[in-house]
Amino acid sequence: MIELHRVSKIYAVGPVKVPALSDVSFRIAKGEFVTLCGPSGSGKTTLMRLLYRDDVPSEGEVEVLGEELTHLSRAEVAALRRSIGIVFQDAKLLPGRTVYENVAFVLRVLGTPRREITGRVFDALRAVGLSARAQAYPAQLSQGEAQRAALARAVARKPLLLIADEPTGSLDDSMAAEVLDIVKDIWAGGTTVLFATHQVALAAALQRRTLTLQGGRLVKDEG
Amino acid sequence: MFGFLLGEALRDLRRAGSVAVSAILLISLSLAALGAFWLLSSNLGHAVAQLRERVKVVVYLEREPSTRDASALVERVRRMPGVAAVRYVGKTEALGTLKHVLGKDAAVVDLLPQNPLPASLEITPTAEGATLEGARALVTRLAALPETEEVGGGVEWMDRFAHGQRLLWLFALGVGAVLAGAAILTVATATALVLHARREEMEIMRLVGAPEHVVRLPLLMQGMMQGLIGAVLAVWVLIGCYAIIGPRIEPLVTETLGITRLAFLRPLNVVSLMAAGTLLGGLGGWLARGRPES
Numbered sequence: 474m475i476e477l478h479r480v481s482k483i484y485a486v487g488p489v490k491v492p493a494l495s496d497v498s499f500r501i502a503k504g505e506f507v508t509l510c511g512p513s514g515s516g517k518t519t520l521m522r523l524l525y526r527d528d529v530p531s532e533g534e535v536e537v538l539g540e541e542l543t544h545l546s547r548a549e550v551a552a553l554r555r556s557i558g559i560v561f562q563d564a565k566l567l568p569g570r571t572v573y574e575n576v577a578f579v580l581r582v583l584g585t586p587r588r589e590i591t592g593r594v595f596d597a598l599r600a601v602g603l604s605a606r607a608q609a610y611p612a613q614l615s616q617g618e619a620q621r622a623a624l625a626r627a628v629a630r631k632p633l634l635l636i637a638d639e640p641t642g643s644l645d646d647s648m649a650a651e652v653l654d655i656v657k658d659i660w661a662g663g664t665t666v667l668f669a670t671h672q673v674a675l676a677a678a679l680q681r682r683t684l685t686l687q688g689g690r691l692v693k694d695e696g
Numbered sequence: 697m698f699g700f701l702l703g704e705a706l707r708d709l710r711r712a713g714s715v716a717v718s719a720i721l722l723i724s725l726s727l728a729a730l731g732a733f734w735l736l737s738s739n740l741g742h743a744v745a746q747l748r749e750r751v752k753v754v755v756y757l758e759r760e761p762s763t764r765d766a767s768a769l770v771e772r773v774r775r776m777p778g779v780a781a782v783r784y785v786g787k788t789e790a791l792g793t794l795k796h797v798l799g800k801d802a803a804v805v806d807l808l809p810q811n812p813l814p815a816s817l818e819i820t821p822t823a824e825g826a827t828l829e830g831a832r833a834l835v836t837r838l839a840a841l842p843e844t845e846e847v848g849g850g851v852e853w854m855d856r857f858a859h860g861q862r863l864l865w866l867f868a869l870g871v872g873a874v875l876a877g878a879a880i881l882t883v884a885t886a887t888a889l890v891l892h893a894r895r896e897e898m899e900i901m902r903l904v905g906a907p908e909h910v911v912r913l914p915l916l917m918q919g920m921m922q923g924l925i926g927a928v929l930a931v932w933v934l935i936g937c938y939a940i941i942g943p944r945i946e947p948l949v950t951e952t953l954g955i956t957r958l959a960f961l962r963p964l965n966v967v968s969l970m971a972a973g974t975l976l977g978g979l980g981g982w983l984a985r986g987r988p989e990s
């Protein structure tokens with residue numbers, strides 16, 4: 474499903490070269506739930522961006538869903554992303570659209586037949602417990618609800634891989650637990666999950682395989 | 697999918713607000729100006745065409761030929777390139793015409809000791825023969841005839857008229873181009889504002905793997921919509937002006953240009969204006985398009 478081979482990423486800030494990832498290698502099999510743990514600035518987001526080809530490695534190879542990503546064309550990148558659900562810490566909901574419209578929007582831009590959209594949106598909203606808030610705008614949602622809406626948007630497309638970049642980062646414990654339960658349900662449905670968090674306790678509580686990044690290096694792969 | 701893209705484009709148009717309205721008005725203005733010049737020029741062209749049909753070249757003969765010689769001369773001239781028709785006018789007929797023109801003063805002619813008017817050939821040129829170059833060639837050929845005393849008439853004045861029409865067109869294109877340039881920049885600005893407003897949507901679209909044309913088509917379409925709306929407004933303005941001003945200046949036009957009716961643009965011209973507006977708007981939308989991901 475995912476394979477990184479000696480991946481490094483170096484950002485050039487003027488004449489200074491800042492290594493964000495150094496010599497990272499690992500494999501994630503189909504159907505796994507893997508936690509990516511590490512403090513802020515450890516390289517989690519950089520690594521995730523490489524996985525959905527928002528960036529390319531300075532060295533090494535990144536393979537996702539059987540594709541080596543470095544030399545993909547724009548159309549191939551788009552095709553790859555159609556199989557990946559992505560969730561961010563800030564939810565990235567569109568403020569001018571309701572929860573329903575936010576979820577429906579991605580289905581529409583991907584050419585889902587109109588007659589299927591309502592059913593799929595409500596299936597996704599039911600899965601995250603937000604059916605009753607379908608007509609609410611993002612500004613009317615709590616942070617936990619916003620994150621659940623973002624999850625609904627990600628899973629409405631039935632992705633093979635879910636990349637969650639600190640979705641519980643700004644939530645209190647009870648909201649974080651709710652979001653985590655939903656992510657586990659998604660994984661139980663057969664989706665491979667890579668879940669990033671800086672909260673060590675949360676990663677430990679998940680009791681899943683955990684990759685630990687520190688200073689851009691993979692320092693631990695356990696569980 | 698098309699319905700969705702169109703819906704997004706309309707949403708973008710609303711977002712652009714007053715800048716979009718300015719762009720539409722500028723497109724209207726440029727196309728209305730272009731359309732007005734086009735209307736004027738096509739009517740001038742119509743007048744030139746009518747005048748060309750009435751052009752005559754007259755060959756005054758040194759002496760009046762016999763009936764047989766006159767027929768042979770007419771036949772010879774008719775076979776010349778650039779000649780559509782030839783009519784022989786004898787001295788007597790010319791004098792009769794003069795009397796007719798003089799009307800109640802025709803008696804003056806009878807006081808003349810002899811008929812001073814020469815026999816002549818009235819020549820109607822073909823369309824090619826009525827152009828400046830064609831007429832010059834025809835006049836040269838006619839002047840070379842041994843029977844010719846003098847060649848009168850020509851098309852220089854009409855070619856100056858046609859030249860004026862071409863200048864009018866160039867002026868129209870210049871004004872239209874300046875206004876069109878301003879319109880394109882305004883549409884590009886409106887689209888850039890939309891682009892800023894919808895950057896989050898474009899980011900989401902790209903993250904979920906929407907094809908690039910789905911990401912960018914709404915921008916192009918909202919530009920094209922601005923152009924089309926502007927063009928429709930321009931045509932309305934032209935129709936309104938034509939309906940109001942046309943009847944008032946028609947007598948003047950008839951007097952000066954000799955055309956009985958001021959014609960409006962043809963349907964094909966109107967369609968061309970609409971297409972030009974849509975193209976202008978589309979160009980503005982395209983210029984401001986979002987940079988594709990590498």
